[in-house]
Each structure stands twice: as structure tokens, then as C-alpha cells.
Amino acid sequence: MATATATPRRAIECGVPDNTSFLHPVLKRNYGNWKYHDRPRPGVLHHVSHSGEEVWSVRAGTQRQMDVHTIRTLCDIADTYAEGHVRFTIRSNIEFMVGEESKVAPLVEALTKAGFPVGGTGNSVSMIAHTQGWLHCDIPGTDASGAVKALMDELYHEFIREDMPNRVHLSTSCCEINCGGQADIAIIIQHTKPPKINHDLVANVCERPAVVARCPVAAIRPALVNGKPSLEVDEKKCICCGACYPPCPPMQINDPENSKFAIWVGGKNSNARGKPTFMKMVASGIPNHPPRWPEVSEIVKKILYTYKEDARPWERLSDWVERIGWPRFFEKTGLPFTKYLIDDWRGSRASLNASAHIRF
Amino acid sequence: MDKKMHPTPMLDELESGPWPSFVTGLKRLAGENPMVVDLLGQLETSYRTRKGYWKGGTVSVFGYGGGIIPRFTELKDADGKPQFPDAAEFHTLRVMPPAGMHYSTDILRKLCDSWERHGSGLIAFHGQSGDIMFQGVRSENVQAAFDEINELGFDLGGAGPAVRTSMSCVGASRCEQSCYDEGKTHRTVINSFLDDIHRPSLPYKFKFKFSGCPNDCMNSIQRSDMAVIGTWRDNIRTDEALARKYFAAHGLNDLVNDVVNRCPTKAIRLVKATEAKAGPSVSMVKLSDEHALEIENRDCVRCMHCINVITGGLAPGADKGATILVGGKRTLKIGDLMGTVVVPFMKLATDEDREKLVDLAKRIVDFFAENALEHERIGETIERIGLVNFLEGVELEIDANMVATPRTNPYVRTDGWDEEVARINAKKSQAA
Ligand code: HEM
Ligand code: SF4
Ligand code: SF4
Ligand code: SF4
Ligand code: SF4
Numbered sequence: 001m002a003t004a005t006a007t008p009r010r011a012i013e014c015g016v017p018d019n020t021s022f023l024h025p026v027l028k029r030n031y032g033n034w035k036y037h038d039r040p041r042p043g044v045l046h047h048v049s050h051s052g053e054e055v056w057s058v059r060a061g062t063q064r065q066m067d068v069h070t071i072r073t074l075c076d077i078a079d080t081y082a083e084g085h086v087r088f089t090i091r092s093n094i095e096f097m098v099g100e101e102s103k104v105a106p107l108v109e110a111l112t113k114a115g116f117p118v119g120g121t122g123n124s125v126s127m128i129a130h131t132q133g134w135l136h137c138d139i140p141g142t143d144a145s146g147a148v149k150a151l152m153d154e155l156y157h158e159f160i161r162e163d164m165p166n167r168v169h170l171s172t173s174c175c176e177i178n179c180g181g182q183a184d185i186a187i188i189i190q191h192t193k194p195p196k197i198n199h200d201l202v203a204n205v206c207e208r209p210a211v212v213a214r215c216p217v218a219a220i221r222p223a224l225v226n227g228k229p230s231l232e233v234d235e236k237k238c239i240c241c242g243a244c245y246p247p248c249p250p251m252q253i254n255d256p257e258n259s260k261f262a263i264w265v266g267g268k269n270s271n272a273r274g275k276p277t278f279m280k281m282v283a284s285g286i287p288n289h290p291p292r293w294p295e296v297s298e299i300v301k302k303i304l305y306t307y308k309e310d311a312r313p314w315e316r317l318s319d320w321v322e323r324i325g326w327p328r329f330f331e332k333t334g335l336p337f338t339k340y341l342i343d344d345w346r347g348s349r350a351s352l353n354a355s356a357h358i359r360f
Numbered sequence: 361m362d363k364k365m366h367p368t369p370m371l372d373e374l375e376s377g378p379w380p381s382f383v384t385g386l387k388r389l390a391g392e393n394p395m396v397v398d399l400l401g402q403l404e405t406s407y408r409t410r411k412g413y414w415k416g417g418t419v420s421v422f423g424y425g426g427g428i429i430p431r432f433t434e435l436k437d438a439d440g441k442p443q444f445p446d447a448a449e450f451h452t453l454r455v456m457p458p459a460g461m462h463y464s465t466d467i468l469r470k471l472c473d474s475w476e477r478h479g480s481g482l483i484a485f486h487g488q489s490g491d492i493m494f495q496g497v498r499s500e501n502v503q504a505a506f507d508e509i510n511e512l513g514f515d516l517g518g519a520g521p522a523v524r525t526s527m528s529c530v531g532a533s534r535c536e537q538s539c540y541d542e543g544k545t546h547r548t549v550i551n552s553f554l555d556d557i558h559r560p561s562l563p564y565k566f567k568f569k570f571s572g573c574p575n576d577c578m579n580s581i582q583r584s585d586m587a588v589i590g591t592w593r594d595n596i597r598t599d600e601a602l603a604r605k606y607f608a609a610h611g612l613n614d615l616v617n618d619v620v621n622r623c624p625t626k627a628i629r630l631v632k633a634t635e636a637k638a639g640p641s642v643s644m645v646k647l648s649d650e651h652a653l654e655i656e657n658r659d660c661v662r663c664m665h666c667i668n669v670i671t672g673g674l675a676p677g678a679d680k681g682a683t684i685l686v687g688g689k690r691t692l693k694i695g696d697l698m699g700t701v702v703v704p705f706m707k708l709a710t711d712e713d714r715e716k717l718v719d720l721a722k723r724i725v726d727f728f729a730e731n732a733l734e735h736e737r738i739g740e741t742i743e744r745i746g747l748v749n750f751l752e753g754v755e756l757e758i759d760a761n762m763v764a765t766p767r768t769n770p771y772v773r774t775d776g777w778d779e780e781v782a783r784i785n786a787k788k789s790q791a792a
Contacts, residue, residue, distance in 0.1 A: 019459045071472050286415035
């Protein structure tokens, strides 16, 4: 392996690369001049330009964390069956652009044969936006890639079809920071016990005032423990958010037994129809059960298929719940509505029902 | 190289099933690279114990303060020796993607070859912030790995209290809804902040995201401190041939249920084709010889729904630009915040327009640097000081588009009212 050079090279601060040389020639020629698109089949987009030129994009799912051999396989497919240009979507799908319709079928076949599911377009369940987990983060309560692989195995058929009422975006996050982001259905670690503090290490590792300032409920205060400067947590106040853990790893929040999963629904970033919405917590207390997290899949599928069955065309999950109401959501999904789902954070009164609107 | 594989019974279970398996990929790399053998060993341990074993540290490249995510193993035996020594250092390079995440196979192959030489061979396309994440390199190889990637025309992204890596949607390159040149705008803005990306010195992170229309494919409203969302001021454009095609395929029920009734502001009306007509603010399109749609564009909030359903038949107007929103973020510390409007509309058609956006972004980041508390996002600063103070600080005029409703409580001192009205009137007559 190469070693670092003796006199370090000065970086070229080139910033964001110019994408012009990477663009498919049809995209380059018709930049800013597209007229409409349709979807000849799931996983394939067909765009038509005002100039009359057309382009077909074939979308396939990937594992996101890819070894170079997988990437080279995708490149081989792009060179043999497509035209040497690809792009990735925000959900880690890869797209191959071709200028002729006749190339679509062989490309789809090559991808399918190589094990890359073609789909993720239109009203499908697209790939799960996810994070790092045990593979690479320093604060994870669970894994990301593995949980996603397990769930996508189960949702494979919803990825390659377009059978949902509207598109469905999923995300997973391995701590409450929620790098995975807002989604129609999101799966997020929820700690249930206050951090366990290793008092021997706090003084050396943690900048105590910064840690105190990090706590959203002011539950942390400086304290002397066994004669050493440390921190203590008012466990009655603590909401187990884990915010103190990144700046102070001796405040261990992850707990193999007591860190659970919560499920959130109804996040929507698009402005289409109603304004964008935040997702809401609808289930918690689900065990962290690698390598396949079956209890999580069970609830996600229950919500997903209830939505599929019940929602009308173009209703995103949030639109559907807006129509049927939360009581019916819990009734239909069979999920228990508990006191923990009533918000008590600042501004929470806005989430209460300030009306006599009741569905019977 | 054949370092013996550690048994990985739990990870092995993730090799079956139809979805592509990252475990299979890692195993393929392990055949060539002892680092990945040990990575699998540590990951299997995490699966067994349900604990993470990485800790951060400081690793950087010459001249930069950020962009590398250092990872050192904490899984050590009684003598403090790493249990999986070949993966004891497993750092990530965050590398900024080209706008729209377009690549040629040629550049992907070069990046792969380089990473195979210097690192683990594992690459994530992409992190949720948009970075290409080159995962797994030892400290001693970080500089060489970066040098090669840098020579290929790529640069490190942000980490820590810095301007972060950004993303833009596919937009103008392949989407009919695009309302500005997302790629050029993304690149112009971000490349004006390279110092703030490479040398973290802000109170906390600051993220930009660029979406070409209100569908907001980049999720900019919830996930960026400054969101640039394309929109238009004039009337929705129509194409009768495509509108007729939609209607022929879907019929009246779908049209009423899926389009007319789902318009959030009831701006769309179904009218008789013989009586339908366009007006200064009314778009009209015939769907058949009997039926037509009329859209009152003054009532339309540019939500995109009808345009998504009848794509091409209806289209964004021609007087395009963007809405700027500030303050989106996830929970920590005060709770989730959406971005909110600070500029209802600005043109983004020329280099000059884009320079105005850069100028605004600079004022906002400067304000953030000077006024935010440590570890506070700009949305939290605005929540603390009020939108009006923020607007004054960055020299933006207030606008009724910035609120969902005017205030609902009387807790405000209003003895400056008359002067404020006079100031606004003076400004108006000056502009006229
Ligand atoms: C030690 C602390 C932290 C580490 C190691 C860390 C690490 C990361 C990593 C690796 C990613 C990319 C994830 C991926 O795409 O795979 C990420 C993204 C993200 N992080 Fe952090 N993070 C930390 C703290 C935080 C905090 C405190 C917040 C919020 C207040 C936060 C919010 C986010 C968000 C929202 C994203 C997604 C980016 C986006 O929306 O574009 N992170 N973080
Ligand atoms: S969600 Fe939390 S644990 Fe997972 S990658 Fe993000 S910061 Fe790390
Ligand atoms: S877990 Fe959260 S609430 Fe509890 S002490 Fe830490 S920061 Fe405070
Ligand atoms: S945000 Fe709008 S312009 Fe950009 S890709 Fe999505 S639909 Fe197209
Ligand atoms: S884009 Fe305008 S007219 Fe169309 S549904 Fe949305 S608000 Fe109504």
C-alpha cells in the first residue's frame, strides 16, 4: 500500500466538481428543456424534451455501502448495455440513461441477472434512506445497512412494482439524531433509560460545561463523584435522548436490552397538496434484534399494507391519516395508542385536538 | 493475501434474500484486504453484543481541518491491544459529489482503483448529506488517498461545525419541473464557502440544499439550514395534446377525484370546453371537446400536485426562480423545525442572479457565525431572537408570505407603528 509523501501536497480546493463531463449527451443537449415524462414500466422513466429528443432511465436498487467490485459490475453493465453514464438518487438507487428504447429491455435483464432489482419509481416503496450504524458511527444503538437489507428483502416486491397509492419513502436511524431523516415510515432507535456514567473517565474525556449545555431538559449538572469532577443526571428529568453521549462518551446511552425501536409515520417533504409535514411517533418498545430485526419488519409491513389497502390514489401516508384520522389509524393498524404518544414538548398544545371534530 | 476469515454467523444471514447484500460485498473485499477481514470481525461482534465499538479522534489532511471522519476501534483485549488490529483504524473520507450525482463509468472506475490502492475498497453512494463516503482507511494512508481523489477533480466535504456538503436534484438535466439551474447554483454557492467547509469554525453545522421545484426531492425544507426551492411567478403553462392524452386514459372520475378535489386551495375548476377561456391570471386547457380546466393562478400556491398528475399537460410557468427558506433541522436540541420563507421569490436565471444568492447566503452565514450560540442551528437562533431580528440582521425586508398567520397574541409593544408604516410607504413610493 502507498504511504504518505514526505512533504504533504497542497490540496487543490476545487470544491463541487463540474458535472458537465459526466452528463449523458442527451441530458447535456436538452439541459433545462424537458417537456414531460412517463413510466413505460416500473423502474423505467421516459423523458421527452421540447426538442423531440427522448431518454430512458432505468433505475435499480443498490446496497449503498458498495465494494469496488459491485461498482465495477455496475460500470460494466453501464458500458455494455447502456451508454457509460449513470447517476445516483438521494435514496442510493442507481440510474442508467439510454437514448434508444430498444436498449431498455436488455439493460433491465442484465441488471436483474446481476442481482440488482429494477424499480423504485412512481408509486413504489423506494430504497430506505439510511445511516452508518455499527459499521462506522461512533454513537450507534444499532446497525443501519443490516436493518435495511433485512427490511428491503421483505419489501422487494413493493420496490419492483408500483402498487402503492402514492410513493412511499422509508428511513432508518441508529440513534435519535435521525440522520436517516423524515419519511412516510421511519424506524429510529429510542433509548429508554438514562445514560450510565463512567465517572472515572468524565474528567479526562468530557468538556463538562459543553455537555451540560447540550441537554435539552437541563438534567445534567456538574458533580464531584468519588472525589473526582464528574457529571450527574437527574433521572426524573432525563428524557433519554442521548444528546449528551456524543460530546461525552462516558455517558453511555446505548443499552443492548433497553434501547428499543420506535416507528414514526407521516413525514412528507414535498409541498404537493398539503404543506410539508413532520412524522409522528406511533409505536415504540420494539426490540433491537439483529441480524434481521423481525419485530420491526412486522410492524412496518402492518402499517404499509394497511395504507396500501385503505388509501386513495395520490394519498401519501400523511394524506391518508389526515382523511381517516388518528383514532382510525390506530384501530386499523392494531397499534396501541399510549400516553407516550401525546406530545408534551414545547409547542405541544398545537398537536392537541382543539375542536369538536371527532370521527365516529 | 489470505488472512483467515473470522466466523460471522449473524452477518451470514444477511447474504440470503433478494436485495443486494453489503455483507457479500464485504466478504469479496476481505479476500484481498485484511482490513476488511477484521472489519467483519468487529461488525459481527457488534451484532452479537449489540454495541458499537468506534470512537472518534483527530485525523486530517494537510491544510484542511475537516472532511475526514476518524474511527478508531475500542474493541480491545485485556492488554489494550485491538482485537481486530487490521481494522483498528477505519477512517472515512467525505467527498463532495457533482451536482445531480451524475458520473461517467470512467470516473467511477478511477475512483474505485484509487480507493482499492489506499483504502478498504468500500464506498457508499451516498451519505445522507450527499457525500461520497470512502469508508475505511488507515491514518497513514489518508493523505495519499485524498491526494489521488483530489487529482481526479474531487474535494473533501464538510464535517463538524462547518458549512456542509450539499446536494441538488436531477432538475434541469432531466426533469421537466425544474425552475432554475440547480447544478450551476449548487456549485456556485457551495464553492463560495470552501473555506467554511474545509476549516470548521462556525457555531455548528450549516447545510444548503437545492431542489428545482416544490416537490423538493432533496428534502431541503426539513433538512437544510438554507433551502433553495424552485418556483415560478406567472401562470401554469398548458399543453392541450398532453392534457387530452391524460383525460383519454383516465376519464372524468379520476380528473375530479385526483386533480380538481386535491388542489389545496381550490384554484382549479372543471368547466365546459365551450365556455372555458384563459385570462391574465387564468390558465385554461381543454381535456376533450366537452371538458376543460381553468386554474386561477392567483389562488395557486405552487404545490405541484396537478402538474405531477397531468405532467406536461400542465407545467410550471416561464417566469421562474426560487423561494428561499431558512432554519430546517431535526430534533436536537429544541425540537424539529421546518425551514421557513425568508425570500418568497428571487430570479436565478443569470450569473448575476446567482451572485445575489451567494451574497444572501454569505450574509446569513455571517449572521450565524456572529449570533448563534455554540451548538445552535440557525433555526434555533431564529426561534430564540425572533424572525424580525434575523431579517434585520441579514438585511431582508419583511413580507406577508413569511407567516402562516399574523400574530395571535397581543404581547408586543407597538409604539413604533406609525413610523414603520411611514417607512414602508416611503420605500414603496421610492420603488414605484
Ligand atoms: C458524534 C456525533 C455525530 C456523528 C458521528 C454523526 C455522524 C453522521 C454521519 C456519519 C452522517 C451521515 C450518515 C449517512 O448518511 O450515512 C450524519 C448525517 C447527519 N447528521 Fe450527524 N453525526 C453526529 C452528530 C449529529 C448531531 C448532533 C445532529 C443533529 C443535531 C446530527 C444530524 C445529522 C443529520 C440531520 C444528518 C443527515 C444529513 C442530512 O440531513 O443531509 N448529527 N451524521
Ligand atoms: S443516526 Fe445516529 S448513530 Fe446513526 S449514523 Fe447518524 S449519528 Fe450515527
Ligand atoms: S440523555 Fe438527553 S435528557 Fe438525558 S441527560 Fe443526556 S442529554 Fe439530558
Ligand atoms: S425537485 Fe422538482 S425539479 Fe427537482 S427533480 Fe424533483 S421534481 Fe424535478
Ligand atoms: S399547483 Fe396550484 S393549481 Fe395545481 S394543485 Fe397545486 S395549488 Fe392547485
